Amino acid sequence: AKRMGKSNYQFYHDSMHSKIQGNIELESLLRKAIKRNEFSLFYQPQIGTKSNQIYGAEALIRWNSHELGMISPAEFIPLAEESGLIVPIGEWVIREACQQVKNWQCANLPLFPVSVNLSIRQFYQSDLIPMIRKIIEETGIEPHYLELEITETMAMEAESATIILQELKNTGVKIAMDDFGTGYSSLNYLKKFPIDHLKIDQSFVKDISYDKDDKDIVSTIIVLAHNLNMLTIAEGVETAEHVAFLKEHKCDVLQGYHFSKPLPPQEFESWLKNWVKSENE
Ligand code: C2E
Ligand code: CA
Numbered sequence: 001a002k003r004m005g006k007s008n009y010q011f012y013h014d015s016m017h018s019k020i021q022g023n024i025e026l027e028s029l030l031r032k033a034i035k036r037n038e039f040s041l042f043y044q045p046q047i048g049t050k051s052n053q054i055y056g057a058e059a060l061i062r063w064n065s066h067e068l069g070m071i072s073p074a075e076f077i078p079l080a081e082e083s084g085l086i087v088p089i090g091e092w093v094i095r096e097a098c099q100q101v102k103n104w105q106c107a108n109l110p111l112f113p114v115s116v117n118l119s120i121r122q123f124y125q126s127d128l129i130p131m132i133r134k135i136i137e138e139t140g141i142e143p144h145y146l147e148l149e150i151t152e153t154m155a156m157e158a159e160s161a162t163i164i165l166q167e168l169k170n171t172g173v174k175i176a177m178d179d180f181g182t183g184y185s186s187l188n189y190l191k192k193f194p195i196d197h198l199k200i201d202q203s204f205v206k207d208i209s210y211d212k213d214d215k216d217i218v219s220t221i222i223v224l225a226h227n228l229n230m231l232t233i234a235e236g237v238e239t240a241e242h243v244a245f246l247k248e249h250k251c252d253v254l255q256g257y258h259f260s261k262p263l264p265p266q267e268f269e270s271w272l273k274n275w276v277k278s279e280n281e
């Protein structure tokens, strides 16, 4: 039946030749996805360069639609943002991540924070702070085990950004600046924002083994971040050469396929147990 549904959709899509029609269909499926339990979070480890131990994990949403199969967040997050559905979906993500932190803490794993991606709609949603406070309270985690990832462009959008960030900091959660270097930002603001981590975008990391410009950009971002009392997390770390360069330039944390792709919770746990074991050998 599932397969039938899929090909029906395809047929519908092709015959209509309408992206809008397809989006309406997608949106109505997206609307039902929370209730139908079709979302899940995958987790990607972040490794500290000094200790070689787990430093944190990023939670990344996955949608396994009954009708359409697996759909990438790159496809449905923009639609969720346009339609406003990102607000309830985003709340689900935060609650699920906090619940997972709690579960892992009860399961005798090493403790580490989990970061979640915030979209601009959520960042400027009026009840963001009470919503986060409530989830932290209900799940019973310490707030510093939750990190929120925002982008430069998001933080540059409004005067109120500094206040929102400060209020978030006051709740005790951590803040990361995602995709750093790809948006528009002002260094003046960067200094004022209470940011814990700068995440160096994977587009800069990709060619650091041989591209002189990228080498300079990445090493400069690391120095800049350290001067502003922030730690750096490199994204898209795929090779041993990437690791060597980033360690040499004192990048603090590494994340990417070289260590692991994002994994469902159980696989993440196994990965972590293995990692801890091989580090102690
Ligand atoms: P992002 O926040 O920049 O997340 C990093 C993306 O890079 C993830 O893609 C991850 O799977 C991928 N990645 C990790 N390591 C490597 C690597 O070594 N090489 C390469 N080439 N890619 C790597 P994913 O999971 O498909 O997510 C795509 C984007 O969707 C995310 O980019 C983020 O902007 C958005 N997203 C994902 N989950 C959520 C969510 O819960 N809420 C919101 N608002 N956005 C989300
Ligand atoms: Ca992210």
Ligand code: CA
Binding pocket: 178, 179, 199, 201, 202, 235
């Ligand atoms: Ca990113």
Ligand code: CA
Binding pocket: 179
């Ligand atoms: Ca991104």
